[in-house]
Amino acid sequence: MNRSSLNRIRRTRTDAEPVTFDxxxxxxxxxxxxxxxxxTSNLSTSRSSVPLDLPRASSTVNDTPQIPTVSIDExxxxxxxDRQVxxxxxxxxxxxxVKTSGGVVAVRADAKGQYGQVxxxxxxxxxxxxxRLALGARQP
Structure with a gap:
């Protein structure tokens, strides 16, 4: 390409409509x-409103919302x-x-609670x- 063709290309670009972003x-x-x-952040929180001091575990998995949760307080x-029974x-x-959850039940118990009740x-x-049991614990 020679200089005149480059100048012509440059001129046609400046003569055209400016590029816009939609x-x-x-x-x-x-x-x-x-x-x-x-x-997703709303679904990852626990559904239970029972205040518990869960024990810490180095590896935890969030509760699946479809499984029943049984909680045991201190x-x-x-x-x-959320209903006391x-x-x-x-x-x-x-x-x-248990039938609707495929045999899985989540158990959450207070760290200071009674082991016998668990x-x-x-x-x-x-x-x-x-x-199958899913045991609730806090992340460290």
């Missing part, structure tokens, strides 16, 4: 990302989801929940058909 698709993508992160009180009430309520709850879960 921000609308970028705003849409950013908005969708924000919605995605808000929803005083040994049992909660199915006795061991007998838990045994009556769990079989249907064993009682695990025994009730096993009798109700629970095949």
């Amino acid at each position: 921000f609308a698709p970028m705003v849409d993508v950013v908005l969708l990302l924000l919605i995605f992160f808000f929803l 005083r040994g009180q049992i909660f199915l989801e 006795t061991a007998a009430q838990l045994e009556r309520a769990l079989p249907e929940l 064993v009682t709850v695990i025994d009730v879960i096993k009798r109700a058909g629970g095949e």
